[in-house]
Amino acid sequence: MITVYHMRGARGIRILWTCEEMGLPYQVKPVQLRDSDPEFVALNPSRTVPVMVDGDAIISESVAATQYLAARYGPTPLVVSPDEAGFADYLQFVMFGEAGLAAPMSTVVGVRLMGEEDSPPSAVHRFIIDGFKRRMSQLERQLADGREFLVGGRLTLADISVTFPLGIASGLLKLGEDIIPSSVTAYRRRLYEREAFRRAAAQGR
Numbered sequence: 001m002i003t004v005y006h007m008r009g010a011r012g013i014r015i016l017w018t019c020e021e022m023g024l025p026y027q028v029k030p031v032q033l034r035d036s037d038p039e040f041v042a043l044n045p046s047r048t049v050p051v052m053v054d055g056d057a058i059i060s061e062s063v064a065a066t067q068y069l070a071a072r073y074g075p076t077p078l079v080v081s082p083d084e085a086g087f088a089d090y091l092q093f094v095m096f097g098e099a100g101l102a103a104p105m106s107t108v109v110g111v112r113l114m115g116e117e118d119s120p121p122s123a124v125h126r127f128i129i130d131g132f133k134r135r136m137s138q139l140e141r142q143l144a145d146g147r148e149f150l151v152g153g154r155l156t157l158a159d160i161s162v163t164f165p166l167g168i169a170s171g172l173l174k175l176g177e178d179i180i181p182s183s184v185t186a187y188r189r190r191l192y193e194r195e196a197f198r199r200a201a202a203q204g205r
């Protein structure tokens with residue numbers, strides 16, 4: 001059984017959503033931010049959320065976990081193959097969702113959750129938000145032709161990777177249209193309406 005150690009609002013939603021889209025059974029074990037439960041620490045000494053366990057496989061990178069599921073239990077249309085036109089964009093955006101968007105944003109989210117935010121915002125905070133805004137231009141350009149998904153004409157792991165930081169930016173951080181273009185927000189909202197996403201979000205509460 002696939003087990004996902006998850007907390008509400010965290011990156012584990014990428015894994016739950018992938019399971020739902022692929023019809024894979026899974027169970028959710030709720031954990032806290034930086035949980036110190038020995039079972040959890042043994043799985044992931046860095047104590048970040050999520051962790052996915054499937055037999056002997058233990059993965060604490062959410063995007064890697066989605067790739068694991070697709071490779072282990074596919075084939076699935078969630079993956080764009082090397083012989084498809086969108087392959088390069090697919091690789092780009094799978095990585096972009098975490099390395100380009102979510103990881104830098106983690107610093108802003110972390111200090112907010114710890115109640116240690118600087119007021120007025122620090123230079124580091126402004127640097128990260130400015131970087132996020134510039135990266136939004138890349139998504140805006142990709143979606144400029146009105147497409148529903150980033151690549152391949154269908155939902156892929158690239159969308160599942162990218163929508164997580166978009167949700168955090170608008171939900172938790174309340175960044176507005178001056179940072180997140182309306183076409184990008186519309187894209188995220190469309191994907192959030194998918195039945196599989198809704199089921200995943202309900203499981204992850």
Ligand SMILES: N[C@@H](CCC(=O)N[C@@H](CS)C(=O)NCC(=O)O)C(=O)O
Nearest residue numbers: 010011047048049050060061062063
């Ligand atoms: N790259 C990792 C990042 C994991 C991560 O930073 N998770 C957040 C919650 S969504 C966390 O545990 N933050 C607490 C910390 O960094 O101490 C992934 O994609 O799973």
